[in-house]
Amino acid sequence: MVYEVSLGGKTFALPSLPWGLVVExxxxxxxxxxxxxxxxxxxxxxxxxDLRELGDLVYKAVARSPEGKTMTAEDFxxxxxxxxxxxxxxxxxxxxxxxxxxxxxxxGADPKA
Numbered sequence: 001m002v003y004e005v006s007l008g009g010k011t012f013a014l015p016s017l018p019w020g021l022v023v024e025x026x027x028x029x030x031x032x033x034x035x036x037x038x039x040x041x042x043x044x045x046x047x048x049x050d051l052r053e054l055g056d057l058v059y060k061a062v063a064r065s066p067e068g069k070t071m072t073a074e075d076f077x078x079x080x081x082x083x084x085x086x087x088x089x090x091x092x093x094x095x096x097x098x099x100x101x102x103x104x105x106x107x108g109a110d111p112k113a
Contacts, residue, residue, distance in 0.1 A: 001015075001016060002014065002015060003092040003093070003095050003096040004092060005058075005061070005062055005065075005092050005093060006085065006088075006089075007058070007062070007079060007081045007085055007086070007089060008079025008080050008085075009079070009080065010067060010079065011067070012062040012065040012067045012068050013065050013066060013067065014061060014062065014064060014065050014092065014093065014096040015065070015096065016096055016098065017061060017064060017093075017096045017097050017098075018064075021060060021061070021064065022097045022098065024060065025057045025060050025061060025093070025097070026094065026097045026099070028053065028057045029057055029090050029093055029094050029097070030094070032054055032057070032087075032090050033090050033091070033094065035050075036087050036090065046083075051083070051086075054086055054090075055076070055077065055081075055086065056073075057093075058086060058089050058090075058093065059073055059076045061089075061093040061096065062089075062093075063076075
């Protein structure tokens with residue numbers, strides 16, 4: 001299965017990610033998914049350090065795609081990526097980690113459990 005992530009005018013086709021990378025990035029991405037849910041209520045602040053962390057997690061995933069294999073972290077940082085687009089990238093990356101996430105209000109398994 002392939003999971004698409006669109007960032008900075010590029011589309012990255014993510015394969016299912018290897019276990020070593022899942023162990024490295026999934027906990028942080030789940031934290032971000034929760035933070036973005038909390039932000040919908042206007043109750044969170046995101047710092048530059050937070051954004052750098054998110055960017056690092058997303059970069060590590062898209063670097064595994066055919067389109068990202070030759071992209072350096074610096075190349076990624078130079079892409080014109082909106083914060084909202086970075087937030088939207090979290091769900092397909094978590095799916096590439098092997099999680100099936102329920103849409104808000106759908107119920108189902110809690111990915112944070």
